[in-house]
Amino acid sequence: MKLNCDIHTHTIASGHAYGTMREMAEEAAGRNLSLIGFSEHGPGTPGTCDPFHFAAIDKVPRTLHGVHVIHGCEINVMNDGVLHLEKRWLKKLDYAIIGIHTVCFQDEGAEKNTEHLIACMKHPKVFFISHPDDSKTPLDYEMLVKAAKDLHVALEVNNSSFLKKSRLNRDDNYRTMLALCAQHQVPIIVSSDAHDPSWVGVFDDAIAFLEQEHFPEELILTKDEHRVYEFIGLDESIFR
């Protein structure tokens, strides 16, 4: 399986990532990707950019090293269920990813954790949920997938999760999530979650897992950049 988009990546702006946009795009070009998305960590992650980072994001060329560029933010879901990025910055973004990070989230059990996620999914700029795979902050996948369907949100299979030993019950959680996504026709994205240029477009473990589970390729948005644009309602004329 060949995927040619990577829309969950971090640059030096995230504080604990090590490539510039141009270095990341150059690596994406080398791996024959057609689209890269930069999704810096939002407020709550130690050392990440001030939201003012997004103020002039529209001044970055829409094509770098021949690769199309879109801008997002990986916004933290916190225990109050509030989307932690102000409207004035949200409207600058092409898309938002939301995700739970234990550095700024206390586990409240599967039902409450899922309710907090769903509350944040309601904003129209939120299109994706990052790495919903760690039982340290368990989720109710039935609730989550049905809400994703209703709210036009896609779930992520995160390649970096397969490289970390710390993700509790990752395989079982992805298996459950993917079966429900296939059943309810909820799309997914596959991402590197690159924090260094060398990780851009690296999806090997995620792809192997999806193939093993016989997940339908037509539900993988990042297989084709046009699927991504359609899903987030992006007018492709911005690249001309």
Ligand SMILES: [Zn+2]
């Ligand atoms: Zn994350």
Ligand SMILES: [Zn+2]
């Ligand atoms: Zn990330």
